[in-house]
Structure formats: structure tokens, C-alpha cells
Amino acid sequence: MPAAGSSRPRPIKTKGETMLDRTSAWHGEYILEVDNITKEFPGVKALDGVQLKIRPGTVHALMGENGAGKSTLMKIIAGVYTPDGGEVRFAGQPLDVRTPLDALNSGIAMIHQELNLMNWMTVAENIWIRREPLNRLGLVDHGRMRQMTAELLGRLNIRLDPDQQVGELTVAQKQMVEIAKAVSYNSDVLIMDEPTSAITEAEVEHLFAIIRDLKSRGIGIVYITHKMNELFEIADEFTVFRDGKYVGTHPSADVTRDDIIRMMVGREITEMFPKIDCEIGETVLEVRNLTLPGVFHDVSFQVRAGEILGIAGLVGSKRSNVAEAIFGVHPAPIGDILIDGRHVQITCPSDAMGHGMAFLTEDRKESGCFLILDCLENIQSALITRSHVKNGFIDLRTVAAKAEEMAATLRIKTPSLRETVENLSGGNQQKLLIARWLLTEPRILILDEPTRGIDVGAKAEIHRLITKLAAQGVAVIMISSEMPEVLGMSDRIMVMHEGHVSGFLDRAEADQVKIMSLAAK
Amino acid sequence: MSDASMAAAPRRHRPMMAELNILLVLVGISLTFEILGWIMQGQSFLGNWQRLSIMILQVSVVGIIAIGVTQVIISGGIDLSSGSIVGATAMISMSLAQAAGYERAIYPDLTGLPVVVPLLAGLLFGLLCGTINGVLIAYTRIPPFIATLGMMVTARGFAKWYTKGQPISFPSDSFAAIGKGMMPVFIFLVVALIFHVALKYTRYGKFTYAIGANPQAARVSGINVERQLVRIYAIAGLLSALAGIVVAARGLTAQAGMGTMYELDAIAMAVIGGVSLTGGRGSILGTMIGMVIFGVIISGFTFLRLDAYYQEMIKGVIIVAAVVADVYRQKKRKKA
Ligand SMILES: Nc1ncnc2c1ncn2[C@@H]1O[C@H](COP(=O)(O)OP(=O)(O)OP(=O)(O)O)[C@@H](O)[C@H]1O
Ligand SMILES: [Mg+2]
Numbered sequence: 001m002p003a004a005g006s007s008r009p010r011p012i013k014t015k016g017e018t019m020l021d022r023t024s025a026w027h028g029e030y031i032l033e034v035d036n037i038t039k040e041f042p043g044v045k046a047l048d049g050v051q052l053k054i055r056p057g058t059v060h061a062l063m064g065e066n067g068a069g070k071s072t073l074m075k076i077i078a079g080v081y082t083p084d085g086g087e088v089r090f091a092g093q094p095l096d097v098r099t100p101l102d103a104l105n106s107g108i109a110m111i112h113q114e115l116n117l118m119n120w121m122t123v124a125e126n127i128w129i130r131r132e133p134l135n136r137l138g139l140v141d142h143g144r145m146r147q148m149t150a151e152l153l154g155r156l157n158i159r160l161d162p163d164q165q166v167g168e169l170t171v172a173q174k175q176m177v178e179i180a181k182a183v184s185y186n187s188d189v190l191i192m193d194e195p196t197s198a199i200t201e202a203e204v205e206h207l208f209a210i211i212r213d214l215k216s217r218g219i220g221i222v223y224i225t226h227k228m229n230e231l232f233e234i235a236d237e238f239t240v241f242r243d244g245k246y247v248g249t250h251p252s253a254d255v256t257r258d259d260i261i262r263m264m265v266g267r268e269i270t271e272m273f274p275k276i277d278c279e280i281g282e283t284v285l286e287v288r289n290l291t292l293p294g295v296f297h298d299v300s301f302q303v304r305a306g307e308i309l310g311i312a313g314l315v316g317s318k319r320s321n322v323a324e325a326i327f328g329v330h331p332a333p334i335g336d337i338l339i340d341g342r343h344v345q346i347t348c349p350s351d352a353m354g355h356g357m358a359f360l361t362e363d364r365k366e367s368g369c370f371l372i373l374d375c376l377e378n379i380q381s382a383l384i385t386r387s388h389v390k391n392g393f394i395d396l397r398t399v400a401a402k403a404e405e406m407a408a409t410l411r412i413k414t415p416s417l418r419e420t421v422e423n424l425s426g427g428n429q430q431k432l433l434i435a436r437w438l439l440t441e442p443r444i445l446i447l448d449e450p451t452r453g454i455d456v457g458a459k460a461e462i463h464r465l466i467t468k469l470a471a472q473g474v475a476v477i478m479i480s481s482e483m484p485e486v487l488g489m490s491d492r493i494m495v496m497h498e499g500h501v502s503g504f505l506d507r508a509e510a511d512q513v514k515i516m517s518l519a520a521k
Numbered sequence: 522m523s524d525a526s527m528a529a530a531p532r533r534h535r536p537m538m539a540e541l542n543i544l545l546v547l548v549g550i551s552l553t554f555e556i557l558g559w560i561m562q563g564q565s566f567l568g569n570w571q572r573l574s575i576m577i578l579q580v581s582v583v584g585i586i587a588i589g590v591t592q593v594i595i596s597g598g599i600d601l602s603s604g605s606i607v608g609a610t611a612m613i614s615m616s617l618a619q620a621a622g623y624e625r626a627i628y629p630d631l632t633g634l635p636v637v638v639p640l641l642a643g644l645l646f647g648l649l650c651g652t653i654n655g656v657l658i659a660y661t662r663i664p665p666f667i668a669t670l671g672m673m674v675t676a677r678g679f680a681k682w683y684t685k686g687q688p689i690s691f692p693s694d695s696f697a698a699i700g701k702g703m704m705p706v707f708i709f710l711v712v713a714l715i716f717h718v719a720l721k722y723t724r725y726g727k728f729t730y731a732i733g734a735n736p737q738a739a740r741v742s743g744i745n746v747e748r749q750l751v752r753i754y755a756i757a758g759l760l761s762a763l764a765g766i767v768v769a770a771r772g773l774t775a776q777a778g779m780g781t782m783y784e785l786d787a788i789a790m791a792v793i794g795g796v797s798l799t800g801g802r803g804s805i806l807g808t809m810i811g812m813v814i815f816g817v818i819i820s821g822f823t824f825l826r827l828d829a830y831y832q833e834m835i836k837g838v839i840i841v842a843a844v845v846a847d848v849y850r851q852k853k854r855k856k857a
Contacts (some may be wrong), residue, residue: 080741101743116741118734120801121727129731129742132724139722 028092031056031220032189037086039072041423043415046072050246052239054189054220059211061235061252062224063264065455066427067413069244070224071113074191078110079103109187111178113194113426114365119167124149126166127181152184156210171363172199172315179207183214190214191222196230197453200314200481208234226455228257240264265457273488276467280491281305283341284475285444287326290335295321296499303475308466310490311479312515317496319479320362323446327352327359356443360433360450368433375417379403379436406435411458427453434462445469448479463489483512495519539795543810550814554821561825574703576820581709582764584812586787588716589760591808594791596753597733597800598658598665602672603761603787606650607780608680610765614643615689615775618696627689636695643766644759650676651758655751673784680777690774700771708767712760717805729753733800790815793843
């Protein structure tokens with residue numbers, strides 16, 4: 001990363017300078033102060049008099065379980081929601097933001113938890129939207145926009161073509177575009193809501209380098225994550241919320257992991273990866289020389305009953321494409337898929353489900369949730385094609401009962417299962433999808449980033465469930481970018497690199513270094 | 522480290538590709554008529570300048586509407602009210618454009634007015650209708666389909682009420698000049714050029730694409746989505762009104778039923794031209810090619826002396842085929 005120049009380029013401020021410049025006499029301790037903020041949604045008190053104080057030039061982590069109200073507070077600060085009560089002060093002065101534009105103009109930028117990009121537009125257009133450089137005629141200067149993008153991406157070490165359409169990027173690359181866009185605002189406060197949930201360790205390091213650079217320029221960063229190790233690596237301070245209430249703020253050097261978890265959850269969580277070695281049976285799924293030309297090549301592996309096969313790899317390793325191909329999302333890959341030793345033809349997902357497969361996809365917003373339907377309808381959607389159908393009608397009562405039970409096990413936080421899924425917090429949406437697939441009682445369970453955006457407590461719960469399913473003889477394939485998860489949960493680990501299998505590791509021999517060397521070879 | 526992180530090699534996408542595909546379709550259809558022309562009529566289809574200019578003239582009025590509709594569809598919406606606005610505007614402007622001294626004029630005291638009066642009145646009326654569409658869509662969040670359907674019925678009702686169904690004729694010469702000769706084509710070309718630039722090279726255009734691609738992203742990027750939507754629909758109304766004025770001026774008469782079905786023809790031109798009904802994609806250039814395809818089909822069938830009924834049926838088939846092609850293109854890109 002190039003050293004930060006003393007002159008921060010500010011080509012993009014459209015209306016005047018930021019608040020910070022206007023109040024140059026300000027020498028307070030906190031750049032952003034949140035005081036006694038309250039926000040209620042129908043049926044939920046999302047925030048109940050919370051506070052948060054951000055110092056300039058520091059990273060402040062905001063922690064809390066799924067549905068604790070973290071994103072809600074950030075959206076209030078960024079002008080997406082208006083609070084019911086309380087005050088936000090910026091550089092010592094009360095801040096009245098009513099729209100995202102107000103927030104941006106005052107010097108507050110945010111990376112939202114869910115991707116907010118325009119798929120059919122280029123990387124450059126996405127980054128500079130509303131701030132396009134204009135030429136003397138008042139027309140958009142595409143040449144300069146491209147150049148500004150190239151400079152920005154170069155400064156951040158992000159290798160992307162400014163002219164590429166965002167819709168063609170991988171989820172991780174899209175996340176990097178979001179990061180670049182947020183940085184481009186040159187804001188005084190930068191909010192990052194789970195920026196690492198969709199990227200792998202290499203990119204996390206990359207992001208941290210960017211964050212350290214921003215920090216050195218005096219920017220206050222609010223950082224939301226469920227990954228404890230990140231907290232200790234990057235955060236100077238942290239604040240914990242629980243159920244919409246403020247619990248406390250501490251320097252991160254003063255506490256241990258367990259302290260934080262106790263603050264977040266209000267109870268002890270002992271075992272993180274409750275893996276039990278269970279009896280491994282016959283091969284259930286076998287894949288031979290699976291190839292999708294131009295995407296992945298010669299992928300072969302087997303998964304046995306009771307076995308958890310972890311798949312590790314960097315972004316671009318095409319792990320998700322393999323899973324999608326097996327599940328019939330991509331039409332007709334070349335190669336053989338055998339279930340119980342017999343060749344099967346899988347041309348669409350319902351074929352796959354007919355063979356007892358379940359597939360939790362990577363992108364919950366695009367290929368997971370039906371956002372405008374309610375929780376129960378979301379859970380049902382996978383059941384309709386399988387059991388629980390009597391005389392052509394879904395047996396709603398049984399489904400509802402099972403869904404309630406699963407929701408309780410996974411601690412899905414929602415006023416009721418009749419709540420629209422769009423209104424659930426990100427982590428709770430993820431839990432809902434897991435509930436959906438678990439209720440299909442699969443024999444082969446394919447999980448792509450199963451605990452993305454899920455809090456520690458629920459994570460342990462989900463890991464326990466996966467283990468339990470394996471113990472019941474389910475064959476599990478788990479794609480994960482989280483090293484501890486792959487190492488902690490898998491019986492065997494398959495590592496992929498750019499569309500090829502680069503090796504297998506047994507549970508006993510696997511460690512982070514071995515995986516990384518296979519993944520990046 | 523960043524090498525590994527961004528390993529997937531970016532493949533450049535050429536935005537011109539979509540338009541190129543449509544152009545090929547146009548060439549294919551034209552050549553088909555050319556060949557059929559030699560076989561069935563013993564003469565060239567394309568080698569007749571007069572035929573071609575009539576063809577363009579026929580579609581350019583709807584073309585003006587299609588320009589407005591293009592930006593509406595790119596923003597993720599739809600406008601069903603254009604045809605009715607054409608009818609209502611034709612009535613209003615013609616009633617203020619009647620030649621001096623015509624004793625059976627609608628407003629006997631208001632004959633022989635300068636041409637700007639009917640022109641401005643018509644355009645303002647269209648702007649008003651479009652603004653109402655936009656406000657309804659942006660602030661009450663009712664679907665564009667419903668809001669503009671309401672306007673479609675209301676504006677058509679207004680047109681019929683205006684003279685209790687009577688046609689209006691005898692415009693002043695200066696008003697009639699708006700529709701004379703190749704004037705409609707000229708007006709279309711000016712409008713098309715303005716909006717080609719607006720959509721490609723101004724923030725107005727970028728906002729339109731952004732809203733169509735992802736309204737939430739547009740909002741958190743600081744775009745005032747509501748205001749932009751109002752602008753988009755207002756301009757669509759304005760262009761429909763312009764088309765209404767041109768139609769009336771050319772026909773030297775205005776009738777309440779003018780412009781019926783124009784909204785669908787305009788949508789069809791845009792869709793054939795590669796404007797995606799899901800929003801976020803399309804271009805004025807595409808719509809222009811779509812418009813020419815439309816014209817070629819109409820004049821081609823006339824040229825071959827085939828029944829007009831075939832025209833309509835083929836038109837329907839082509840619209841559906843265009844959408845199928847669009848869906849197929851999207852799928853192919855997703856996979857890559
Ligand atoms: N627009 C909304 N309408 C109704 N309820 C909402 C809305 N947004 C959030 N909520 C509710 O408010 C609570 C807090 O949600 P929030 O998204 O802030 O949680 P979070 O701490 O960010 O959780 P996660 O870690 O899962 O992202 C949740 O119970 C959620 O269901
Ligand atoms: Mg959240």
C-alpha cells in the first residue's frame with residue numbers, strides 16, 4: 001500500500017466540505033457520538049437507548065448477537081432510518097441526517113451488510129455514481145472516471161478492471177468494489193457492516209491493510225464482525241450490544257475472547273467446534289472428473305455417510321461452482337455423479353433434491369431468501385417438492401410446528417414466523433435458510449459458507465447440528481472460507497485452486513499452513 | 522497477496538454487443554424482404570428511397586414516444602399512458618391551433634394564435650400527466666403498471682370529454698408545418714440525439730440506470746430516487762405530448778381516439794431494441810434499431826402485398842422473440 005499522502009484528494013465532495021473541515025476548531029475526543037438512540041419496528045424494539053463513541057484514527061468494533069441492533073444503529077447514522085429518539089453528534093455538533101445523501105455530505109460513509117451494487121453497470125460507474133466527473137460541457141467524463149477508478153483501485157491494491165460489469169464479478173470481488181467505493185468518499189467516519197463475511201482470509205488481510213492506512217489518516221472506523229480473531233487483530237476498542245441494549249465499551253487489549261462472548265450472549269459458550277467422531281459408512285456421493293469447461297476441471301471426490309468433507313480455497317477457486325453443478329444449477333457438466341454407487345442424471349435442482357440433496361447457497365440475498373415472503377413461506381419452499389404433502393396439499397400444521405421447533409433451536413430472532421424475511425437481521429436470514437434445508441431431512445447436505453454472518457452462539461449451535469446430522473449418517477459437504485471452521489469441523493478437507501483440486505488433507509494432518517499452501521500454489 | 526485475491530481474470534465486456542446483435546437481426550429481416558421482393562414482386566425492397574423514407578416516417582411518431590418509454594423501462598418501470606396522452610394532447614393543442622376566422626372553432630375567440638400557444642399547452646399537459654404518474658409511483662409506491670394504467674384510462678376519457686367526441690380540424694399553417702413532409706423524422710432524430718446523450722453522458726442517465734439496476738443501491742449512494750422517478754415519468758409524458766402534437770399537425774385534424782395502442786408499439790420498439798423489462802439495461806441506439814425493425818416489418822408486408830392481418834401476428838411474434846432472446850442472453854452471461 002502506498003504511503004498516505006498528506007494531501008487527501010477530495011475530488012468528490014459535491015456540496016462543500018465535510019463537517020470536520022467546517023468545524024476546524026474542533027479538538028474533541030470523539031468524532032462520532034451516539035447518545036440514547038431508540039428505534040422501534042413493528043413488534044421489535046431494535047434499539048433501546050444505546051450509546052457509541054468513536055475516536056478519530058481508531059477502529060471501533062461493534063459486537064453483538066444476530067438481531068442485537070448493530071445494523072439498525074449504523075443505518076440510522078448513515079441516514080437510511082430515522083431514530084425514534086436520541087442524538088447523534090458529529091465532531092461535537094448535533095447531526096441531523098435524514099437521507100443517505102445527508103450522511104455522505106457530512107462525512108459519513110458506510111459499507112452495508114448486504115451488497116448494494118448495480119449489476120449492469122461497470123466498476124467505475126458503481127464507485128462514482130452521483131459523483132461522476134464532468135467535463136466542461138457538463139457531460140460525464142468517462143475517460144477521467146476510468147482513470148480515477150484505476151488510481152483508486154491501484155492505491156488500494158485491488159486488481160479489477162474499471163470497465164468490467166459488476167454483475168460478472170464474484171461475491172468477494174463485489175465486496176472489494178464496495179470497499180473501494182466507501183473509501184472513495186474520503187469520509188471522516190467509515191462504517192463497515194460485516195465487510196469480511198463474503199471474502200477469504202487473503203482478502204481479509206488486504207482489507208486490514210486498507211483499514212490501517214485509513215486509520216493512520218485519522219478516520220474513525222466502525223467495524224462490525226462476528227469473527228473474534230478479527231476483533232483482536234484490527235480493533236482498538238469495542239462496544240457490545242445485546243437485544244438492542246448497550247452492554248459496555250472496552251479497549252480490546254483488556255479483554256479475552258470469552259469475556260466478549262459472555263458480554264454478547266449473557267451465558268457461557270464452551271465448545272466452539274463440537275465435532276464428534278462418528279462412524280463413517282458407505283460412500284453416498286461420488287463425483288468423477290466433473291468438468292464445466294472454462295470454469296472447473298476434473299473434480300473428483302467422494303463423501304461417505306457420516307462424513308464431513310470440507311472444501312477450502314481462495315476466491316476464484318470455483319468451489320461454489322462445483323457445488324452448484326452437483327446440485328443441477330448449471331446444466332449438464334461433463335463427468336459422472338454417482339449416488340450410492342449408481343450413476344445419476346442431475347439436470348436441475350429438483351432432480352438433486354429428489355436424490356435427497358440439500359444445498360445452502362452462498363449468497364442469501366440473491367439465491368437464498370424470498371425477501372418479501374414471510375419466514376414460514378421461506379422455510380416451506382424447499383419442502384413443497386418433498387415430504388409433507390398430503391393429497392396435493394402441504395400439511396401446513398406439521399410444517400409450521402417443525403419450523404417453530406427449528407427456529408427455536410437456531411434461536412432465530414423474529415417477532416413471529418409470519419414476519420417478512422426482509423425485516424430480519426442478516427444473520428437471522430441465514431439461520432432461516434439453514435432451517436429450510438435441514439427440514440428437508442437431506443441425505444447429502446451441501447453447505448456453502450453456512451455460518452456467514454452468524455453470531456458466535458448460533459454458530460456453535462449450527463456446528464452442533466451439522467455434527468449431529470453427520471452422526472445420523474448424512475453426508476456433508478461444507479464449503480467455508482473460515483479456516484477454524486474448516487479445520488474444526490471437517491473429517492477430510494479438499495482444497496481447490498483456480499478450478500482444480502489441488503489436494504486432500506485428513507483431519508489429523510490438516511493445518512492452516514498446509515491448506516494455504518495448497519490453496520495458493 | 523492481491524494477486525491471489527483477485528485471481529479471476531476480468532473479461533472485458535463490450536456494451537456495444539447488445540446493439541450489434543439487434544442490428545444483425547435488422548439486417549437479416551431486411552435481406553429476407555429483399556429476397557422475397559425479387560421472388561414475389563420482381564423488384565428490390567431496399568433499393569427504393571421513397572419506400573424507405575415513408576417507412577421511417579410511419580414509425581417516427583411512435584419512435585418519439587419510444588424514446589421516453591426507453592428511459593422509463595431502464596429505470597425499472599413501464600408507461601401505459603403514452604397513447605392516451607397522445608390523444609388528449611392532440612385534442613388540446615389542435616383546439617388552440619385553429620386557423621384565424623374559422624367560425625366553427627372550438628374556442629371561436631381563440632383562433633389564429635401564434636403556434637407557440639398550442640405547442641406549449643400540449644407539452645405542458647403531457648408534462649403534467651407524466652408528473653402525476655411519477656409522483657404516484659415515487660411517493661405512494663404503487664406499481665408503475667397500475668399508476669400509468671390509471672392515467673391511460675383517465676387521459677383517454679379526457680380526450681373524449683374535451684369535445685364530446687367531436688374531431689377538431691383546420692389548424693393554422695404554422696401548426697400544420699410541424700407535421701409536414703419529413704418534419705416528424707427530423708423531430709424524432711433531435712429527440713433521439715438529446716436522449717442518447719442524456720442517458721449515456723449525464724448524471725440524469727446514470728441515475729436512471731442505477732435505479733433500474735438496484736434502487737436500494739441508488740438510494741444508499743445518495744441518489745434522491747423519488748425525485749429522479751418523477752423526472753423520468755414527467756419527461757416520458759412530455760415526449761408523448763410531443764408525439765401527440767406531431768400526429769395532430771400531420772393529420773390536420775385531432776380525434777379522441779388518436780394514439781390508441783401507441784404505448785404498446787413504443788414498448789415493443791424498446792423491447793425489440795434490447796431494453797430489458799427488468800430494468801437497468803438498454804439504450805436509445807437499441808430502441809432506434811428496434812424502431813426501424815418495426816418499420817421494415819410493416820412496410821415489408823405492404824410491399825409484398827400481404828394481408829395486414831399477417832403484419833400484426835408477425836409483430837406479436839417478434840416482440841416475444843425479442844424478449845426470449847434477451848432472457849437467453851442474460852442467462853448466458855450469468856453462466857460465464
Ligand atoms: N426494517 C425492519 N423492519 C422490522 N424489523 C426490523 C427491520 N430492520 C431490523 N429489524 C429488526 O431489528 C432487530 C435488529 O436488527 P439488526 O439488523 O440491527 O441486527 P444486527 O445486530 O445487525 O444482526 P446481524 O448480526 O444478524 O446482522 C432484529 O430483530 C430485526 O428483525
Ligand atoms: Mg447486521
